[in-house]
Amino acid sequence: MKTKLNKYFVLLLVIGAFSCKKDTVEPANTNPTSLSPNAPANSWVYDQMKEWYLWSDKMPAKDKTDLSLITGKDGEADTKAHYFYSLLNDYPNTDRFSWIRENIADLTASLSGISTSFGFSRTAVFLDNTQTNVVFFVSNVILGSPAEKAGLKRGDIILTINGTQINNSNFSSLIANNETATFGLGEFKNGTYVLSGKTITATKAVVQNNPIQFTKIIEKGNKKIGYLVYTQFLETYDEQLKQVFGQFKNAGVNELILDLRSNGGGRISSADLIASLVVKNLNTNNIIHQDEWNATIKAKYPSVATPTKFSNQPNNLNLNRLVVLTSNGTASASELVINSLRPYMDVIIVGQNTAGKNVGSITIKDEATPVRWKWGMQPIVLRTVNSKGESNYGTKSGFTPDFVVSDNVYPFKPWGDESETLLKKALEVITGVVVPAEASTSRSYRTVEKSAILEEYISDNPADNRKEMFTTIPVK
Known part of the structure; x- marks a missing residue:
């Protein structure tokens, strides 16, 4: 059954670098991939890409692709086994922005500035030269978000989450894996960052960004x-x-x-x-x-x-x-x-x-009707x-x-x-x-070298870190 094109056209930015270069697509396996449960969705993906993709002339012929591959899972480091990414032009170099998401509802929500999150962004910085422990500097708090309602604000310093020190191995998971979090706030004292004794507790909720x-x-x-x-x-x-x-x-x-x-x-x-x-x-x-x-x-x-x-x-x-x-x-x-x-x-x-x-x-x-798959x-x-x-x-x-x-x-x-x-x-x-x-408050401010910065302006909801631009146009 023929699919319809959503009228929303999107320019987006993928934050973060992808680690592997797209491999050359090998000829299709001798086993008939049409028998694979992934084949119908992949065939649909190919047909849509062939019509709309900016580099459609660079795509391999469908019979030279492996329709048995996973359709595509956005955010995974290893994309070589994903059909969608196997079609891209010199990914992630010439084309470093095309992507696919498993749930179209989540995709369209993110385009509307809607997320399930605490509602704040941070820059993560190593505390010392060992590059082990990490401090979060809160860079922005969404108006009306759980974080703002709990009292978190731009300029706050976070050292612990649910009592656990943030470090180079848990700085992402402590945010992602907790629906409710108690943030241990810090201060700069005697040449280092220490807990101030103040905590803020927030629970993730649906957040509408007010830009x-x-x-x-x-x-x-x-x-x-x-x-x-x-x-x-x-x-x-x-x-x-x-x-x-x-x-x-x-x-x-x-x-x-x-x-x-x-x-x-x-x-x-x-x-x-x-x-x-x-x-x-x-x-x-x-x-x-x-x-x-x-x-x-x-x-x-x-x-x-x-x-x-x-x-x-x-x-x-x-x-x-x-x-x-x-x-x-x-x-x-x-x-x-x-x-x-x-x-x-x-x-x-x-x-x-x-x-x-x-x-x-x-x-x-x-x-x-009925919807065959929820990919976007x-x-x-x-x-x-x-x-x-x-x-x-x-x-x-x-x-x-x-x-x-x-x-x-x-x-x-x-x-x-x-x-x-x-x-x-x-x-x-x-x-x-x-x-x-001079600062407008009595707080101590430090200039940090670039090498000590782990990540900058990252939202607590990874989906919000996509960079996108979209519009509606008539398709007749």
């Missing part, structure tokens, strides 16, 4: 600087986003700092909205971006070649420049905003190299370019910052603290005046 994490207007001389911490491009918050820019405009904001360091992407239409709210000399005839597809799709659906143009936004700030704060996790829709605005205004990047994702995928699922797959199907045809950030180096600043001063200072590492530099770029480095 408008923090806003502030900072006045410096004749500069009125809007500051927005935006963590995911979600259409359901577009109206609130417009209201924020309305507040900025009414206050006379003439500079903007867009903090995307923990934003891995989201809906393309929300990225286009931000571009239209920011761009200088807004003109609805100007192109934001255009998408490139394989020849089959361009012939079958000519509308996919139609460029996306700016929309009329009454709260457009008409800025001369935009300052963007970035990290290695800044990806997809975040990078699209940067690339789309560069032909029209100065876009200044402060922070670290971005993830480097200029390609997009579609959500494909089985809608047969995300093959790369398009590449985006700006109005000048530029798309040269699609490497593992991503965008290189104009001002390289390491986000390695711990614990993290509160959002909006003008002495916070990246915000401090952005304010100096805008005003030309050095911002005092």
Whole structure:
């Protein structure tokens, strides 16, 4: 029975490196794989990939593939025995972003910013040169999440979970394996991190991310600087986003700092909205971006070649420049905003190299009645370019910052603290005046070497660490 294509098109970033290079696909076994229980699902996967995959011309013939393989299991290190991954083009190099998930419901929930989690992100750092014990520095807490309701906040230090010291072998499992957790908070004392005696207990629950994490207007001389911490491009918050820019405009904001360091992407239409709210000399005839597809799709659906143009936004700030704060996790829709605005205004990047994702995928699922399998797959199907045809950030180096600043001063200072590492530099770029480095509290802050950082800006729910950008388009 013919399946239908979900109308959601997704650009995503896979956080973390994959450890093995895709092996060359061997000819099919002499035993008839059509007898395998995996064959029907794999045949469906192949047919959908052959139609939509950006590199469909690089795929092997179906009869040269092994339909008996496991269909695909997202997140496993060993993907060589998984059919979906065996089809990818030079995975995980040329194609490092296509993926498949066992449950389409979980996939679509994550695209909507919904997860079952405590609701916080952290950076993990080794406590000493032995690289054994680990400390979590809380980098963000989702508004309304169990973590926030329990009192956890950005800047907190976690040393133990349920009484167990965090170390290099349990730093992931202690989070993943506990539905309820008591976090032992720490402090820096006498040259080391020790337990403060304070604990916070939270239970995982369904969490809806509110991407408008923090806003502030900072006045410096004749500069009125809007500051927005935006963590995911979600259409359901577009109206609130417009209201924020309305507040900025009414206050006379003439500079903007867009903090995307923990934003891995989201809906393309929300990225286009931000571009239209920011761009200088807004003109609805100007192109934001255009998408490139394989020849089959361009012939079958000519509308996919139609460029996306700016929309009329009454709260457009008409800025001369935009300052963007970035990290290695800044990806997809975040990078699209940067690339789309560069032909029209100065876009200044402060922070670290971005993830480097200029390609997009579609959500494909089985809608047969009854449903035959619950797989949801995300093959790369398009590449985006700006109005000048530029798309040269699609490497593992991503965008290189104009001002390289390491986000390695711990614990993290509160959002909006003008002495916070990246915000401090952005304010100096805008005003030309050095911002005092002293902390806003009496806490001790340390600069940590890159080699001591185990992972950065990681959510307690692994599914949230995917970087994605998606949109809806008419398929006729």
